[in-house]
Amino acid sequence: MNIAFGHSNTDFDCLGSLILIKKLFPDYRLIRSNHISPAARNLFDFYEGYFDFLTPKDLDGERIDRIIIVDTCMAERVAEYLTHIRDSDPEILIYDHHDTGGCNILGARVAGAPLGANTSYLGRLAMAKSLVLSPEEATIALTGIYADTGRLIYENVRRDDYEVAAWLLDMGASLKLVQSFLEVVKEDEQIEVMNRLLQKNTRSIIQGHEVLLSYLELEENVSGLAAVVEKVMDVENPDACFSVFYIVKNKTILLIARSQRSAIDLHQILHVYGGGGHQGAASAQIKDREGPLFYEEFLAYLETSLTPAVRAGDIMTREVVSVHESRSLMEASQMMEESDHSGMPVLNDEGTVTGYIGLKDIMKGRKAAAMKSPVRAYMVKPAISAVENITMREVERLFFKHHIGHLPIVNEGKLTGIVSRWDFLQYQKRRNYYE
Secondary structure: OEEEEEOOOEOHHHHHHHHHHHHHOOOOEEEOOOOEOHHHHHHHHHHHHHHOOEOHHHHOOOOOOEEEEEOOOOHHHOHHHHOOOOOOOOEEEEEOOOOOOOOOOOOOEEEOOOOOOHHHHHHHHHHHOOOOOOHHHHHHHHHHHHHHOOOOOOOOOOHHHHHHHHHHHHOOOOHHHHHHHHOOOOOHHHHHHHHHHHHHOEEEEEOOEEEEEEEEEEOOOOOOHHHHHHHHHHHHOOOEEEEEEEEOOOOEEEEEEEEOOOOOOHHHHHHOOOOEEEOOEEEEEEEOOOHHHHHHHHHHHHHHHOOOOOEHHHHOEOOOOOEEOOOEHHHHHHHHHHHOOOEEEEEOOOOEEEEEEEHHHHHHHHHOOOOOOEHHHOOEOOOOOEEOOOEHHHHHHHHHHHOOOEEEEEEOOEEEEEEEHHHHHHHHHHHHHHO
16 A cells, blocks of 8 residues: 655645645555644645545554655654554655755655745646646645745745746636635634734844744634734734744643744754744644743743844945045046946045935036035935944835935944945845855
8 A cells, every 4th residue: 555644733735745646646545634734724624525535543454565755754743644554664755845854754765845835846746747637636736835935925935836836827726715725814713812912022133133022821722823923924024923822721832933034944943842844934832831931941042043144244345435525526426437336425534424425416516516515515414324233124124214225334433334225135135045
């Protein structure tokens, strides 16, 4: 018997992966988890018949020859299946889009690529085989891609995610149904928790990252807490969000995290608590701990576990063309032309930045026939500057708040570099791959 299954607490991407496995390997039987993510429950209930699932108990007494595992390479996340497989020595093949360096499923072969969704990788295989999907199967798969990629805008998205999504649309996938399945904050209890989170969230800067932190005590577990945290993430737009829920009834802590920065790898951060997931979304369940004490411990852990964020000093241009405030507009104009710059910081005798002169300011002097006037008469002041350890989020805020295109960087009042909008945009592009 050949079987295929995904991780416990099956989510959208796992279901999308399994529906494609059914097409790619028709002689394999799919095994359903006993634990379906509340967010994916609606899709699962509608389309369960398309999977033709067996249960883990159905494996008792069966000889298993081959196994395909999707969307995880961690043994603890598939333990509910493995405990029913006895008297067998199956070949194991894993398809996973996560970092598989810590794979602990012995003897398994691993295939995959760092795409936004595991469904996308399997979709590539299906496209290569020219497989045809029904509109229902395509809708299941597209929901998996949209869920794991934040509707194709997360930093982990790659070209393949878009191409497979387009192929699924050609197969008849319904965007209206996908949107309906992903709108999972609907219940009154979920809305109440979301409102409480929005009131209690604390925004902190940790290692240069803007992090949203919250601790909430609930008498009983509320279905769909992960979806609530994702909605809060959309509203508040931090770099990462960590929500700690203490369930009083069974003294259980649920730690749910979301990140939109590749430098904040949630899978690695929550692994120490036995958690699972991937870079942008992970969770952990901790038992027999007091909620407030755990929360304080977790905050201290974040301070040491987060990788320092990129700061202005890391991307600034150090060779800066500047002009003294006593120079004439004509001299400043010539300096800009020779250096191919559209503006320059202005310095006084002490080397302190006192303003900024740009082409628009030069044009004002030219129209007034005042090109012999000193730069100080036409420069923009006071000078908008920043220190080297300012975060990139703060750099962005300064650009848009003051409508400036260049940000001089100073150390103890002295000019050490400059960050332009071009520098910032290049950083935004690069961080998808290197941050």
